[in-house]
Amino acid sequence: MKILVCISxxxxxxxxxxxxxxxxxxxxxxxxxxxxxxxxxxxxxxAIELKEADxxxxxxxxxxxxxxAEPIIRKALALGGDEAHRVNAEPTESYxxxxxxxxxxxxxxxxxxxxxxxxxxxxxVGGMLAELLDLPYIANATNLQIxxxxxxxxxxxxxxxxxxxxxxxVVISCQKGMAEARIPNMRGIMAARTKPLKxxxxxxxxxxxxxxxxxxxPAKAGVKLVSPDNVDELVRLxxxxxxxI
Amino acid sequence: xxxxxxxxxxxxxxxxxxxxxxxxGAKIAEQTGDTAEAVVLGNVSEDLAALGQHxxxxxxxxxxxxxxxxxxxxxTKVIAQVAEQSxxxxxxxxNNSSGKALAPRVAVRLKAGLVAGATALPDISxxxxxxxxxxxxxxVANVAIKTDVKVVSLNVNAFTISxxxxxxxxVPFNATVDAPKTKxxxxxxxxxxxxLTEADVVxxxxxxxxxxxxxxxxxxxxxxxxxxxxxSRPVADAHWRPHNEHVGQTGIAIAPNLxxxxxxxxxxxxxxxxxxxxxxxxxxxxxxxxxxxxxxxGIVGDAFEVVPKITEAVKKIKGH
Ligand SMILES: Cc1cc2nc3c(=O)[nH]c(=O)nc-3n(C[C@H](O)[C@H](O)[C@H](O)COP(=O)(O)OP(=O)(O)OC[C@H]3O[C@@H](n4cnc5c(N)ncnc54)[C@H](O)[C@@H]3O)c2cc1C
Numbered sequence: 001m002k003i004l005v006c007i008s009x010x011x012x013x014x015x016x017x018x019x020x021x022x023x024x025x026x027x028x029x030x031x032x033x034x035x036x037x038x039x040x041x042x043x044x045x046x047a048i049e050l051k052e053a054d055x056x057x058x059x060x061x062x063x064x065x066x067x068x069a070e071p072i073i074r075k076a077l078a079l080g081g082d083e084a085h086r087v088n089a090e091p092t093e094s095y096x097x098x099x100x101x102x103x104x105x106x107x108x109x110x111x112x113x114x115x116x117x118x119x120x121x122x123x124x125v126g127g128m129l130a131e132l133l134d135l136p137y138i139a140n141a142t143n144l145q146i147x148x149x150x151x152x153x154x155x156x157x158x159x160x161x162x163x164x165x166x167x168x169x170v171v172i173s174c175q176k177g178m179a180e181a182r183i184p185n186m187r188g189i190m191a192a193r194t195k196p197l198k199x200x201x202x203x204x205x206x207x208x209x210x211x212x213x214x215x216x217x218p219a220k221a222g223v224k225l226v227s228p229d230n231v232d233e234l235v236r237l238x239x240x241x242x243x244x245i
Numbered sequence: 246x247x248x249x250x251x252x253x254x255x256x257x258x259x260x261x262x263x264x265x266x267x268x269x270g271a272k273i274a275e276q277t278g279d280t281a282e283a284v285v286l287g288n289v290s291e292d293l294a295a296l297g298q299h300x301x302x303x304x305x306x307x308x309x310x311x312x313x314x315x316x317x318x319x320x321t322k323v324i325a326q327v328a329e330q331s332x333x334x335x336x337x338x339x340n341n342s343s344g345k346a347l348a349p350r351v352a353v354r355l356k357a358g359l360v361a362g363a364t365a366l367p368d369i370s371x372x373x374x375x376x377x378x379x380x381x382x383x384x385v386a387n388v389a390i391k392t393d394v395k396v397v398s399l400n401v402n403a404f405t406i407s408x409x410x411x412x413x414x415x416v417p418f419n420a421t422v423d424a425p426k427t428k429x430x431x432x433x434x435x436x437x438x439x440x441l442t443e444a445d446v447v448x449x450x451x452x453x454x455x456x457x458x459x460x461x462x463x464x465x466x467x468x469x470x471x472x473x474x475x476x477s478r479p480v481a482d483a484h485w486r487p488h489n490e491h492v493g494q495t496g497i498a499i500a501p502n503l504x505x506x507x508x509x510x511x512x513x514x515x516x517x518x519x520x521x522x523x524x525x526x527x528x529x530x531x532x533x534x535x536x537x538x539x540x541x542x543g544i545v546g547d548a549f550e551v552v553p554k555i556t557e558a559v560k561k562i563k564g565h
Binding site for chain 1: 255260262315316317318321340341342343345346347348349350352353354356357358359360361362374377378379380381382383384385386387388389390391392426427428429430431432433434435439440441442443446470481488489491494495496497498502503513514517520523524526527537538539540541542543544545546547550551554555558559561562563
């Protein structure tokens with residue numbers, strides 16, 4: 001089986017969020033970059049587990065990003081990818097990224113990605129990629145089993161879960177439940193240094209949307225503390241002031 | 246020209262998020278001077294003409310056995326046919342489980358720009374600019390859609406449903422419907438009584454509760470409020486609660502009207518999934534817990550003493 005895992009680079013979960021250039025650009029100074037947690041913990045680790053269960057499986061990685069995305073890709077290789085493709089372009093929006101990935105993603109049995117990135121929270125690349133490849137797409141999957149050429153996938157729906165059967169090839173976006181996070185070991189890190197990392201030039205794709213400006217949310221007015229001996233007062237405030245109950 | 250709203254339902258029952266999307270889409274149509282229309286796929290047990298209450302004038306109803314199971318590929322082709330025939334220039338989805346799979350596909354098919362997770366009406370004074378939460382709710386962005394046709398998916402609970410007098414004309418739509426490649430072979434309902442992503446009120450607890458055996462008091466409060474249950478990540482990781490209750494950056498992101506956090510420290514990764522809640526109440530025995538900085542109301546105290554008292558006080562106010 002041939003698996004492609006799409007990887008993106010995101011600011012660390014604790015990164016300070018600020019903007020520059022008149023609030024039009026994310027301030028990258030001092031930011032630590034990580035593999036987008038959904039891509040790493042759920043999509044990539046599940047792919048690695050599938051490879052462990054069937055040694056004939058290969059895992060390729062794909063990312064759209066400049067040279068500064070390479071440490072992230074090397075880490076994904078250290079975790080267990082076999083080879084990586086980097087489309088040499090700055091990601092600007094979901095469609096641009098999906099269209100670049102579509103050029104690489106042909107011929108795989110399984111295309112896995114995280115349910116969204118923790119920076120722009122679009123969650124759109126998977127669906128767009130599936131449409132560009134004309135493949136079935138299952139979003140927000142919490143479990144994936146493969147038997148022969150059939151995938152059995154659980155996905156989250158409002159108030160429950162659905163189990164779906166689909167013949168490969170398929171595109172799946174992954175979330176919590178898929179796998180447990182891992183840390184790369186020394187052998188993986190050493191091996192990653194010599195694994196192929198192919199750089200391809202981007203296709204000429206015009207973006208359909210543009211992030212024009214950013215703002216930080218308005219500061220909270222501050223917490224109103226209520227004494228633990230007077231919970232009636234809390235409930236009254238929630239009822240009368242916040243109109244929340 | 247129209248604004249077309251996709252109406253999502255589960256086993257024929259229209260989801261709350263769809264009513265939000267309908268209201269939102271009808272308001273966009275008011276802004277742009279177009280007609281609001283809706284599209285419903287598959288069998289529905291509810292009265293579709295009543296969707297007119299949210300301001301839609303026409304409901305395109307596509308019926309086919311193949312549409313009674315959700316398949317994003319099949320649905321996309323049908324929605325695109327309706328959109329093309331009704332001259333839709335804006336297509337609205339809820340950013341819920343179905344919308345997350347459909348909106349990106351439909352956008353590609355119609356060569357339309359997409360904003361996923363809108364939180365407010367677009368600003369059309371100069372182009373079409375949609376506001377959405379980014380960096381897991383730590384900032385907001387304005388995104389301009391540059392294409393003629395536009396797709397927007399609205400975050401759940403981000404827009405208040407409005408209803409007034411009005412009925413919509415329900416018209417059957419004949420579409421070419423492919424056979425689905427996916428097959429639903431089972432479904433389970435999660436333990437909670439209320440769907441977490443759609444809930445108005447969420448009661449959530451963390452490691453401060455010490456163990457799964459202490460959740461009864463949390464459930465009692467949730468029951469009294471008609472709330473959904475949630476938890477912090479270590480609680481789900483320790484299997485005290487099912488993983489589908491884990492909220493936060495790596496769990497589920499929610500935006501209820503009221504979020505009550507009990508024995509949760511308020512780490513940045515937890516906040517990232519709940520900071521869009523309208524009102525946040527924090528109960529924590531540590532006055533230095535970071536969650537108090539994000540809270541609207543708080544009690545510094547022992548959850549084991551405070552929570553049962555809150556449940557009693559809620560009972561009183563609700564006249565139970
Ligand atoms: C990459 C990454 C992603 C993450 N994603 C998430 C995520 O999605 N969601 C998430 O929740 N976390 C996430 N985390 C973990 C997060 O950083 C915190 O560790 C976690 O939220 C802490 O959970 P907690 O508040 O329940 O537990 P603790 O940090 O142990 O806090 C327990 C709190 O309970 C209070 N308490 C104890 N006893 C009582 C009592 N009797 N009465 C009242 N209060 C009491 C304590 O004062 C304390 O504040 C992530 C971490 C990383 C590194």
